[in-house]
Amino acid sequence: MTLWTFVLAVETVVEAGAEAAESSGGLFNFDATLPIMAAQFLLLVAILNAIFFKPLTKAIDDRSDYVRGNIAEAKERLGKAQSLAQQYEQELSATRRQVKDRLLLAQVDANKIRNQRIAEAMAESQAQVVTAKAEIAQQKQVASDSLNTQTAALSRQILEKLLGDLVHS
Secondary structure (H helix, E strand, O other), X not given: OHHHHHHHHHHHHXXXXXXXXXXXXXXXXXXXXXXXXXXXXXXXXXXXXXXXXXXXXXXXXHHHHHHHHHHHXXXXXXXXXXXXXXXXXXXXXXXXXXXXXXXXXXXXXXXXXXXXXXXXXXXXXXXXXXXXXXXXXXXXXHHHHHHHHHHHHHHHHHHHHHHOHHHHO
């Protein structure tokens, strides 16, 4: 309320100063008008500062603090994301190494099993070859004995037919 009273008083003084300036008629009349105009300007600046600039500055500062807070939070999240990504990369490389090692062990085991089965198959085939050779040798001996007996019988028959009675006596 005192502000409005002060403004009305200043306006009254200004009007009085304006009437005085009109009466003196000078272009640059430095009477009470100049300090009143300066006071009005300072009053306007104080009112604008209180009503407009302080809330605007506060809103700008609040917004600036909000943006800075968001940037700091984003940097923190980015740091966490990067550390998690690095940790996951390390775990992934460790897992890959473990899988590679397991694959190598599986290949070694598979090669051992394959070589063992090949050796078993070779031993079995060698045993079959030895058995087959023994059977063939036995059959050859039987055939040879049979052939010798038949040859001896045929030789006798041939001799009997050729020589006839001479062989019997």
